[in-house]
Each structure stands twice: as structure tokens, then as C-alpha cells.
Amino acid sequence: MPPGDLAIWFFIFAELLAFGIFFVAYAFARAHNVELFNESQQHLNIASGAINTLVLITSSYFVVRAVAAIKQNFSRECARWIAAAIGMGGIFLAIKLFELYAKFSAGISLSTNTFYMFYLSLTIFHFMHVILGMVILTAVMLKARSGGYSAKLHTGVETGASYWHMVDMLWIILFPLVYVIH
Amino acid sequence: MQYKSQAVAKPYFIAAIGLFVGQILFGLIMGYQYVVGDFLFPAIPFNVARMVHTNLLIVWTLFAFMGAGYYLIPEEAETELFSPKLAIIMFWIFLVAGALTIVGYLAVPYATLARMTGNDILATMGREFLEQPLPTKVGIVIVALAFLFNISLTVLKGRKTSISLVLLLGLWGLAVFFLFSFYNPSNLVLDKYFWWWTVHLWVEGVWELILGAMLAFVLIKITGVDREVIEKWLYVIIAMTLITGIIGTGHHYFWIGAPEYWQWFGSVFSALEPIPFFMMTVFAFNMVNRRRREHPNKAATLWALGTGVMSFLGAGVWGFMHTLAPVNFYTHGTQITAAHGHMAFFGAYAMVNLTMISYAMPMLRGRSANSRSAQTLEMWSFWLMTVSMVFITLFLTAAGILQIWLQRMGSNPMSFMDTQDQVMLFYWLREIAGLVFFVGLVLYIWSFFYKKGEAHIAA
């Protein structure tokens, strides 16, 4: 069995499928319109995308430490690692908001062109997953803090962790695909 | 039946089945008009028959949903209904309003009906599925709000379970999205855009929550599987439903003048809509396999499993077939749509209602299940209705494929009416399958009156 609740894995696979279709659709839409995509890509802020990758990877690592902590029966330590991961999630959202704000104030919208349609939909769709992941992690953190998990019983922690790693994984593909490769 | 007030569900279920019979009769009339165009003309023209067929479907489904709510909520909340009297008053208001509406459709021309019912005060009529006159629409809102008030207060004073929360969410969503039926902008694109907020967000959004909650309730009762297990599945399923269904609205925005990005959104998200239905099937079979008791009502178990399979096939597979924008470019508004509509509506909503009625009606009549021979009859009705619906769907699909080929592809496309002549054979076959369906429905009703054999006495 994979770590965490089996139900979350159905959910994770469905999410992977959804993003997978979107990634592939992006690649083929680009193939029909290479110049437009290459040109529009020049206006993206690669630094902010890269920093966000580092932020998410680090928060994923914090979640690994949280799982390790609960396996040693350290509830408080587990809750602290999760809190740190949620904090990193918050930083991700803040950076992303600055980036999107810059784009929207430049008058860019879903209808600007096909590239921006994909850029905005993919990043905003992923953005919402970060929020959902943070909600799940918060629920896990609160339960961990009140001693709801133990070295023996901690499926909930692994469930939250698995979902959060998935959010990280998707960004690891999204960043090079949309920001870097041309 | 554990709580006295659950009894108010009974008239709702009876009315639902009565209206279902009406729906099928008008379906048969229309099916015959497909092949003999002037049948019953001018008494019941095709457009009127179609309106009655679809409106009855909506109304009987609403009756059954409300009945399910009244039956299920007291048992889940472990308390009597807040006001059984209000439930009965609303039943009669809804039934009379529904009956008057249908009489109005049949007795006077639609334009006259519109003038008589104040459509010039607030124009809401004339749009597919939302043809109801203004007073009926207002009546639906009042009845729905009184119903929601009643069951919400019941839940508030009693135990709060995931099933009742999901059901409430679905029913509140149903009421809220119906409000868009009062919004009728003169811009045709906007009109269509928001029309789908009622139509699509009902059947591919909040109604699925109601479906999930009803199915979960029946499965808990007949399998005895732990509530936690069933609730976990329910949450994952409804999360998937909402994510895919809400943005999946885009598959209706391909060609109505909405922005182009909807072709991507609609294609991608609605391609995922089969997943929650697939999970529902796996869920139903999984729970029945892990059952911890042998419930005497085998027929209800069969209906519950059937709902899973048929909703997946009808809504999931047949929906997916024509949901991608490049495919939909050709299939839009053909008999493929009709095929999908029939199997999806039957498989998801008609069947979950029949499941609920099959489970609850014996309980309401003071026994845990009907006699074995009555159940055998009911299982016959299950197979007759289900198999004939599969055939209706297959015939319409064949008609649709031929129609697309002749009318929309090739260098010399035929006109619409010439194409109709070419697919006549499938319409004949569809009508025959429809008659078999009707026999199945009659058997379903008969099984409740079948006296032979010992009924199972409620524990």
C-alpha cells in the first residue's frame, strides 16, 4: 500500500491525469504556434518561478521531516515541521501573487493569446492546489498538535504529506515547461 | 422505519413514480412521432410532447429527491423531522402546481400560456427545460426553500453526519442554481451562458452530490459497512465531482460565442468527469463485497449496483464520447446528445431514485423488505428497464453516427430532414425498446402490490 489513505491516492492519480493532459495540451498547442509561444515566454519572470521551485521543494522536505518525527512519536516536533511547510506554502503564494499581479496590471488576460491562456490557467490551477494542500496540512497540523497521531497511528500525516509532495511534483514539471523550455 | 415523521416521504415517492409513468408515456408518444410525424396532431404537437417529457422528468426527480431527504434526514440526524405538517402542505402545493403546469402545456398554446401567466412581467419562459410559467418557477423556489428549511433545522437539532451534510450541500446548491432560471438577458450568448448554470451545474454538479449521498445512505443500510469507510469514499467522490463538473461547464461553451479558452477548459475538465462516476461504481461494488450483513432487500442492492454501472456508462462513457471540442464540433446537437441524455439521466438519477424507493418504500409500509417473489418481479423490472435503456442508447448512437456522417461530413452533406429519413429504422427500433422499458416500469410498480409470499417483517 502507498503511504497514507488509499482514497487520497485515487485523488492524486486523478490530479496527475488532469495536469498531465494540460501539460501535453500545452506542448501540442505550442507546436502549432512556436513563434508566439517563444516570444510571449520572454516576458515571464524566470527568477520568481525558480525561487518558487526552491520554496516548494524545501517545504516538501519539511513534510518528510514531519513524517519522520511522528514515526518517533514526537507529536509536537511533527506539528512544527508541518507548520514550517505551511509557511513555505504561504511564501509560494505571495511570490506567485506578485507575479500574477504584474501580468494582470500589464493588461494580460486569458484571452490575450494561447500562450497566456495556458500560462494563466496552469499557474492559477496549480495555485489553487497549493491552497488546498495548505488546508489539508493545517488540519493535519492541528490534529498532530493535540496529540492525535502516534508512532503506530499516523496515516493522516502520510495522507497530507503525499498530497503535498504531489503539488510539489507538478510544479517541478510546470516550471521548466512553461518558463524555461523554448 | 425508525422515526414516525419519515412517513411524509411516502406521498413524495408515490407522486414521483406516478409522474415517472407520465414521463414515459409522453416519451413513447414522441418516439412514435419521430416515425409517424402527424400522430396525435394537432392535439399534442411534438414540441409540447417533448416539453412534457423533459419537464416531468425534472419534476419527478425533484419529488424523489425531496422524498429521499425526508426519509433519510431524520434517520441520519436521529431525531424527528422539524415539521412533518409543513412537508405535507408543500407536497400538495408542489403536486397541484406541477399538475396545473402540465395541464397548461397541453390545454393552451405555449404563447397563450405565457401571456396568461405573466411572462411579460418577468420573461423567463421559452428556454429548454426551463419552460415552466413564472408562477410555477416561483412555486418551485418556495417549495424548495420550505423543504430546505425543514430538513436543515432537523439536521441542526440532531446528529450531523457526512451523508446529511453532503445531501444538504447538494440540495442547497440545487435551490441556489435554480435562481439563474429567473435571469434571462436579451443577449443570446449571455442567456445561454447562464442557462447552463442551472442546467449543467444541476446535473453535472450539485445533483451528483445528492446522488452520492443517497447511494451512500442505502449502501450503509444494506451492507452494514462502517460509516467511516463509506464517508471517506463519499468525500473523495464529491471533491472529484465538483472539480471536474464545475469547470467542465466549459463543454457547453464551445460554440455559443464564449471566449476560446473554454474549448481547452471544457475539453480537459469534462474529459475527467467520468472519474468520479467510475469511483462510484468501484465504491458500490466494493462496499457490497465487504458487506457485514445480509439485508433481505436484494432488489435494492441490485438497484444500487446498477446505479453505479449505468451512471458510469451513461454519464461517463457516453458523455466522454463527444465532450472533446474537436469531436463535439461534429456531434453537437445530434442524436448522440440524445443517446447520452437518455442513458445518463436514467443511469444516474432515475436509477438512484428507484434504488431509494426500492429500499425505503417497504420500510415505510412496515416491513424490512418485500416478499421474495415480489423482489423477483422487481428484479425483472430492473433488467427490463436497464437492458431496454441500453438498447435505446445504442439505437440513438447508431442514428447519431449515421446522421453526422450524412449531414455534417463528406463533400455533399444532406439536409436535416433528408437525413432523418435515412435513420428512420433506428427510430423504429428505439420505439420498440421504449415499449419494453414501459413494461419494466409497470412491473416495478406491480412488485409493490404483489401479495404472494411472506414479506420480511421489520426487526
Added chain:
Amino acid sequence: MEITHKPHFIRPCTLVWLTLMSLTVTTYAIGEANLGGWAIMLTVLGTAVIKVQMVSSYFMGLRRTRRLWRGIVLGWLLLVAGLITIAYLSTIK
């Protein structure tokens, strides 16, 4: 309270974390240098594939589970990356 030892997966995960960080910096450098072409494209995409595989094997811990679960994620990854590659290479004449 029972005494438990520090789980043995922390150390490899720390190494994985550091590797992921440095690979990200590499990708960023390529992006800032505005490099293009099929070799660069394959390098960057290949890096992403390796990174995802590391997250799923080590962070998610799928390497300790049955082949089925690893297989689903890896299969998804290779399929998506493969199709992206095809789409990109199809534009090079």
C-alpha cells in the same frame, strides 16, 4: 513511551533535497541564459523527470511500496514527458 530510533530515511531525503535544489539552480541558469534548441530542451526536461522521480521515490516513499504504485507514477511521468518531447521535436525541421 517507547523509544524509537531516528528513521533511516532522513539522511537520503536530506541528500535528495540538496540535489533537487542544485538541479533547480541549473535549470534556472539555463533559463536566464536564454538557451534553446533540442539538446537544451532534452536536458531541462530530463532534469525535471529525474527530479519528479526523486520526489516520488524518496519524499513520497514509493520506493518502499509495491511495484504497482511506483509504476503508475513512473508510467504517468514517462508518458507525459514522452508526449511533450514528441510535440517539441515535431517543430524542428
